[in-house]
Amino acid sequence: MTRTAVLICPGRGTYNKAELGYLHRHHADKTALFAGFDAQRREAGQEEITALDGATRFSVSKYSRGDIASPLIYASALADAQSLAEDIEVVAVTGNSMGWYIALAAGGALSADDGFKVVNTMGTLMQEQLIGGQLVYPFAGPDWQGDPARKAELLALAAEIDARDGHDLALSIDLGGMLVLAGNEAGLAAFETAVPVVEERFPMRLANHAGFHTSLQAPVAAEGRRRLTAEMFTQPDVPLIDGRGQIWWPGATDTQALWDYTLGHQVVEPYDFTLAVQNAAHEFAPDLFIVTGPGTTLGGAAAQSLVQVGWQGMTSKADFKARQAEAPLLVSMGDAGQRSLAAG
CATH class of the missing domain: 3.30.70.250 (Malonyl-CoA ACP transacylase, ACP-binding)
Structure with missing residues (x-):
């Protein structure tokens, strides 16, 4: 029996002290995937993500930096997306903020390595310029x-x-x-x-x-467009729901427009995660919403987005908790207790 799922990828702020070692704990089998990411980091003169994840100490000043946090979150989330149980059919992918870049890779519109390049480039640019x-x-x-x-x-x-x-x-x-x-x-x-x-x-x-998703980031968007070409983008394998709640359909996506949105509107205009989740629910009515790791903070925002539209009769936190206890609708892979509900 197949379970349909909408996959939700997290953004910045989700790889914290508790997440240190996430790649080593959950994804020791994905050395080939991470080797490609490490090679890109070495070429750029940056510390490898496997070394960052394998460190013995965590410091907020270091691990919250865009050039450190972004690639670690991408690697953790994409590896989770590639580790779903065999009975799960992903019917759509969305994400929050930087999670949009991860969604592009999880949904097949960017290769794993190109997705990493986008995330590492944008995370590094944001950190270098740190506007707002x-x-x-x-x-x-x-x-x-x-x-x-x-x-x-x-x-x-x-x-x-x-x-x-x-x-x-x-x-x-x-x-x-x-x-x-x-x-x-x-x-x-x-x-x-x-x-x-x-x-x-x-x-x-x-x-x-x-100051993400505002006009303050116009210089970052311009430099991102200069460094990352539209040729990297391909037709998605599954529908992608962006930060306006709009859906990019497989076989019907204008990849130039997808590049333009990703390194244009998405960087300098507000990101409506609430609408993305609500549209995912209404359009795809999945059995499950699966939030990939790292971290567990995005689960609450996803649940609140569903409660606000009365999804499946849930109109309060109590309704959602009761529904979760009976048959989980929302699974956070970053939560040790919930991970087995979605991971293969």
């Missing part, structure tokens, strides 16, 4: 129900701050019940002062994150 920063702030309540009025209020505040002289602030990612905002120091600081502290940790700044 990001913070996270929730708008949904503890029950996960969306609060459209609160969301609109926060976005209006961001727009008002952005209009001030010397301030940059805009929506970066629509992430389930959270907003990820990006801007310059003045813009981020103004927002932090204007909103109440929630759950003792929000607004939360993200270490070593640039």
